[in-house]
Amino acid sequence: MKTMVSILFLTTALSATAQSNSGLCDTTEKLLFGFETKAGKTLSICLATDSSYIVYRYGAKEKVELEYPADKRVKPNDAFKYRWYSRGGGAANLAMHDGSLSFEINEIRYEVFDSWSSEDNARSVGVKVINLKTKKETVIKGVKPVGGLISLQDFLENPF
Template identity: 35%
Template structure:
C-alpha cells in the first residue's frame, strides 16, 4: 500500500512537471499564467535574464500557439500593456483593468485581468479579436489558477505602454 501511494505521488508530480516544461522552459520565469475554464493553459513568460518575452497557449499535450517565433530582444516590442485604475471601492465604482495585447496578422490577442468593485467582480482570460470584422471571442480563465500579475508592467516599462481599454 505504501509503495502504491509513493507511485501515485510520483506520477502526479511528474505529470505536473512535464505539463509545466512545455509552457515554461528551464531558462524562463512565469510573468503571468492561468488555466482557462475549459482546461487549457495560458502562460506569459520571460527569459530569466530579460532577453525575451513569450506567450504560450494550449493543452497539456500540445502548445497550440506560441508568440513570437523568435525569442530575442525584439520580442518585447511585440507586446503592449494598457491599464486603467480608479480607486475608492464601491462608493466610487472602483476598477482595476489590466491588459497585455499582441497582434498576429489580422487577429489581436488580449490577455486581461480585471476587477470591478461593484459586485466584487474579478475576471481573467483572453479576448481574441478579428481585426477585419471586429468580432470577439472571449476565453474565460479560472482565477483560482492565476499565478503572477500584469500590474508589474505599470512600473516595468519592458513592453510598450498602450492606451486601448477592452472593457
C-alpha cells in the same frame, strides 16, 4: 514498501503541481500570468529568467497551438502592447484594476485581459480574439488565474 509508495505518490503530486504552476513555460522561463480555459486549454505569459524576452503561449503541454513571438530575440516592447490601470478605493469611487496585453498576427488581434472591481470583488481574465477584417470577436474566458498582468509593468512600457 508503504514508505516507497508514499514517497512515489508525493513526488508525483509535487511534480504535477510544479507543472501546473509553470503553465506552458519552459525551464528557462518564469510564469508571470496564466489561466486555464473552460475547454481545458492553458494560456501562459512567460518571462525568460534573464528577462530578455516575454512569450505568449496557448494550448496544452503536449501541443502548444500558438506561440508569439516566434523569434524570441524580438524586444518585448516591439512584440506587445501593454496597458495597466489601477485605482484605489475610497468614498467617491470603487477600487479596481484593468489591464491588457495585445499583439497582432495576420490581421488577427489577441488581447489578453485581467480586470477586477471591488464592487463585486470579481476578477475577470481571458483572451479576446478579433478578426480585424471582419470585426468578429471571440472571447475565451479564463478560470483559475495564476499571477497577474500587473507583473508585466516592470518589463513593458505602459501608456498610463
